[in-house]
Amino acid sequence: MNGQKYEKKVAGYLRRHGYHNVRITKTSGDYGVDIIARKGFHRYAVQCKYYSKPVGVGAVQQVVGGMAYYDCDRAIVVTNNRFTRQAGELAGMNDVTLIPDISGYETVRAMILFLLFLILLAVFMLMVDPDLLGYIGIRS
Numbered sequence: 099m100n101g102q103k104y105e106k107k108v109a110g111y112l113r114r115h116g117y118h119n120v121r122i123t124k125t126s127g128d129y130g131v132d133i134i135a136r137k138g139f140h141r142y143a144v145q146c147k148y149y150s151k152p153v154g155v156g157a158v159q160q161v162v163g164g165m166a167y168y169d170c171d172r173a174i175v176v177t178n179n180r181f182t183r184q185a186g187e188l189a190g191m192n193d194v195t196l197i198p199d200i201s202g203y204e205t206v207r208a209m210i211l212f213l214l215f216l217i218l219l220a221v222f223m224l225m226v227d228p229d230l231l232g233y234i235g236i237r238s
Contacts, residue, residue: 104148130160143170
């Protein structure tokens with residue numbers, strides 16, 4: 099997955115979590131903001147980082163800098179990884195929300211969990227009434 103695909107995944111994640119008017123900014127010259135979104139009375143500047151290592155203070159600095167440009171009153175940094183201690187400290191000082199471990203594959207995980215639930219339900223039903231297979235035409 100590249101950065102642009104990750105931004106699309108994060109936009110979907112935000113929509114599923116109650117944000118609206120979610121839009122991805124242009125790919126270059128975005129002033130450190132990848133997504134603009136609204137929730138309640140707030141306008142959010144969102145920075146997305148698809149990294150193989152923990153995200154540092156640079157991402158927090160970028161989104162704080164881009165907030166004014168996009169007229170936002172809240173900021174979020176989202177990553178598939180974790181944040182450094184320093185990023186956490188700077189985010190706390192600037193009231194920036196950090197969201198770690200957003201892989202972009204939540205839908206796949208949800209589908210797998212639902213299938214596992216169905217399998218467990220079927221096993222439970224067969225334990226309760228082993229003759230269920232006979233009812234649907236399967237003979238043992």
